[in-house]
Amino acid sequence: MFSSQQISDSLWVDVSPARNAAPALTGRAETDVAVIGGGFSGLSTALHLARAGHSVTLLEGRSVGYGGSGRNNGQVIPTMTAAEPDAIEERFGAAGERFVALVRDSASYLFDTARAEGVDCEGEQTGWFQPAHRESRMKLSQARVNAWAKRGAPARLLDRAEASRVIGSDRWFGGMYNPTGGHINPLALARGLASACEKKGVAIHEASPVEAVERRDGKWHLKTREGELVARAVMLASNAYTGFQEAGLAPKVARSVVPVLSWQMATTPLDEAQRAVVVPGREAVSDTHGDLHFFRFDKRNRLVTGGALAVGHNGPERLKALVGRRLREAFPVLGMPEFDFVWNGYIGMTEDRFPYICQLGPDFWCWAGCNGRGVGLSVSLGRELAAAIAGTPVEELALPLSDPRPIPLHGLVKTLAPPFMLPLYRWRDGRD
Numbered sequence: 001m002f003s004s005q006q007i008s009d010s011l012w013v014d015v016s017p018a019r020n021a022a023p024a025l026t027g028r029a030e031t032d033v034a035v036i037g038g039g040f041s042g043l044s045t046a047l048h049l050a051r052a053g054h055s056v057t058l059l060e061g062r063s064v065g066y067g068g069s070g071r072n073n074g075q076v077i078p079t080m081t082a083a084e085p086d087a088i089e090e091r092f093g094a095a096g097e098r099f100v101a102l103v104r105d106s107a108s109y110l111f112d113t114a115r116a117e118g119v120d121c122e123g124e125q126t127g128w129f130q131p132a133h134r135e136s137r138m139k140l141s142q143a144r145v146n147a148w149a150k151r152g153a154p155a156r157l158l159d160r161a162e163a164s165r166v167i168g169s170d171r172w173f174g175g176m177y178n179p180t181g182g183h184i185n186p187l188a189l190a191r192g193l194a195s196a197c198e199k200k201g202v203a204i205h206e207a208s209p210v211e212a213v214e215r216r217d218g219k220w221h222l223k224t225r226e227g228e229l230v231a232r233a234v235m236l237a238s239n240a241y242t243g244f245q246e247a248g249l250a251p252k253v254a255r256s257v258v259p260v261l262s263w264q265m266a267t268t269p270l271d272e273a274q275r276a277v278v279v280p281g282r283e284a285v286s287d288t289h290g291d292l293h294f295f296r297f298d299k300r301n302r303l304v305t306g307g308a309l310a311v312g313h314n315g316p317e318r319l320k321a322l323v324g325r326r327l328r329e330a331f332p333v334l335g336m337p338e339f340d341f342v343w344n345g346y347i348g349m350t351e352d353r354f355p356y357i358c359q360l361g362p363d364f365w366c367w368a369g370c371n372g373r374g375v376g377l378s379v380s381l382g383r384e385l386a387a388a389i390a391g392t393p394v395e396e397l398a399l400p401l402s403d404p405r406p407i408p409l410h411g412l413v414k415t416l417a418p419p420f421m422l423p424l425y426r427w428r429d430g431r432d
């Protein structure tokens with residue numbers, strides 16, 4: 001069974017500006033738009049609606065940034081993990097084309113939004129690099145560069161010598177580089193967006209898990225333990241954490257997504273000699289392994305990295321050995337690195353590796369299932385979903401809609417996915 005680390009174990013809790021918790025919802029309140037979930041998706045939707053003058057109330061079950069948004073690696077990446085632009089456009093037509101453009105611009109949009117709202121999220125727009133871990137994967141890198149360059153993205157292919165200069169290691173073979181990417185402190189971004197929302201009049205209630213959403217008398221009624229919120233429109237932004245706090249919240253959405261635990265770690269701060277060798281340009285790096293190898297610096301020169309485990313037993317100690325060895329092999333200058341922080345969070349996986357963006361009822365919107373790439377995406381989708389809620393016709397928006405498809409035997413799939421899928425990914429990683 002997996003052991004879920006508390007968010008308080010994370011580097012980001014240690015280094016982010018504190019936030020005074022907003023009070024829980026008590027009694028009955030009315031709003032134009034109710035947002036469920038205080039991660040990037042909910043906060044971005046609330047922010048864009050508030051900018052347009054709507055009255056918005058956001059209900060967060062625990063605390064702002066409690067979900068994936070406060071726990072992630074902070075890599076701002078302008079692509080999806082597995083859904084390629086051609087396939088998205090083929091499946092969704094014009095909406096797919098608009099969505100691909102949204103993904104293309106999503107990294108810059110996140111950095112621009114943080115700047116516009118005066119949020120200090122330790123953002124570094126130093127670029128994102130996806131190096132090929134086998135020579136054969138260069139074909140994939142080339143195909144991706146072609147697909148994105150055709151659509152106006154500034155993506156380019158680096159050869160092996162350039163890759164080794166960017167990474168500071170010759171273990172990779174080249175790969176796709178996109179200068180619009182980079183990295184952030186994600187919890188600082190979530191808390192900063194929450195403050196920006198509050199300044200624009202959004203009412204935020206933390207420790208207010210929504211138990212149920214019901215339609216009565218032409219309005220949505222959101223029930224919490226101590227209160228009720230009545231709204232014209234609802235945005236469900238609980239993503240991979242849907243159903244974790246209250247099983248009755250949108251079970252159809254919860255059962256369409258498989259939450260998979262992803263482990264994150266931060267080394268002790270590197271010294272200047274090590275820092276000058278390892279990723280000297282401070283890009284965000286995540287490679288072509290299915291069992292992903294990824295790392296980036298934080299502001300204090302810690303390498304923030306992580307890995308996956310098939311079984312969670314004694315997870316932090318096993319990961320320190322596994323990921324420490326990987327880093328030592330790639331960067332001998334590090335020796336066997338020490339880790340100050342190990343934590344984890346749930347990523348929402350979907351069967352076809354494409355998110356659900358859906359309308360669950362009149363003026364009731366939702367998206368879920370980032371498949372590991374939702375930092376930039378959440379902020380941009382928040383803008384589009386805010387526009388939909390405000391009445392912009394969906395034909396004008398970057399919203400490729402599909403219905404959630406509950407997975408049969410979801411409970412079993414959730415438990416068995418990591419022990420079966422990770423060995424398969426590792427097996428594939430070792431082959432051309």
Ligand SMILES: Cc1cc2nc3c(=O)[nH]c(=O)nc-3n(C[C@H](O)[C@H](O)[C@H](O)COP(=O)(O)OP(=O)(O)OC[C@H]3O[C@@H](n4cnc5c(N)ncnc54)[C@H](O)[C@@H]3O)c2cc1C
Pocket residue numbers: 036037038039040041042059060061062063064065066067068069070071072073074075076077208209210211237238239240241242243244245246249262263264344345346347370372373374375376377378
């Ligand atoms: C460990 C990890 C590493 C990752 N690394 C990266 C990365 O480097 N780059 C990248 O692009 N993506 C990454 N991701 C994915 C990214 O973090 C997510 O896609 C993104 O944060 C999703 O944001 P969200 O707002 O949609 O959901 P979340 O941030 O998960 O927010 C959902 C919120 O809903 C709340 N909630 C749940 N139930 C209720 C309820 N009943 N009532 C009220 N509130 C409720 C939760 O408490 C939570 O705060 C990573 C994810 C994880 C977990």
